[in-house]
Amino acid sequence: xxxxxxxxxxxxxxxxxxxxxxxxxxxxxxxxxxxxxxxxxxxxxxxxxxxxxxxxxxxxxxxxxxxxxxxxxxxxxxxxxxxxxxxxxxxxxxxxxxxxxxxxxxxxxxxxxxxxxxxxxxxxxxxxxxxxxxxxxxxxxxxxxxxxxxxxxxxxxxxxxxxxxx
Numbered sequence: 001x002x003x004x005x006x007x008x009x010x011x012x013x014x015x016x017x018x019x020x021x022x023x024x025x026x027x028x029x030x031x032x033x034x035x036x037x038x039x040x041x042x043x044x045x046x047x048x049x050x051x052x053x054x055x056x057x058x059x060x061x062x063x064x065x066x067x068x069x070x071x072x073x074x075x076x077x078x079x080x081x082x083x084x085x086x087x088x089x090x091x092x093x094x095x096x097x098x099x100x101x102x103x104x105x106x107x108x109x110x111x112x113x114x115x116x117x118x119x120x121x122x123x124x125x126x127x128x129x130x131x132x133x134x135x136x137x138x139x140x141x142x143x144x145x146x147x148x149x150x151x152x153x154x155x156x157x158x159x160x161x162x163x164x165x166x
Contacts, residue, residue: 033061037078045080049088057097057108058119064110068098
């Protein structure tokens with residue numbers, strides 16, 4: 001099995017840590033956002049951290065003003081270098097996603113709607129490119145791919161209706 005590190009960012013010092021034989025670390029803080037790091041991924045660890053924190057912020061899993069763990073705390077919990085976490089936090093700060101507040105530490109900043117729209121559009125584009133690539137490799141026609149997209153859209157809409165989200 002692939003070695004992964006599975007921690008959860010939470011904003012308090014209270015945590016639980018479990019380690020198993022598969023090199024998986026699970027950490028739970030008071031406010032939950034999960035980060036999964038793969039040591040075998042071609043994506044650098046700092047990028048994995050950055051991408052997952054950014055996604056948590058843009059999806060609302062982490063709200064503006066929410067506190068993140070300190071650099072040292074997260075590095076220790078993720079079992080990575082302090083330099084790795086520092087680079088991820090610095091990049092996120094440069095993007096305007098997180099900031100440092102005196103007396104509070106590192107916090108999530110309010111989301112810029114234009115940045116959120118760009119993030120969503122980029123995710124959609126990546127997903128569509130992956131779907132087109134898979135369809136071409138599998139010999140699926142454009143019409144069949146479009147039908148699959150419509151079916152997926154309908155399934156999500158039906159799920160929302162069942163859950164009362166409309």
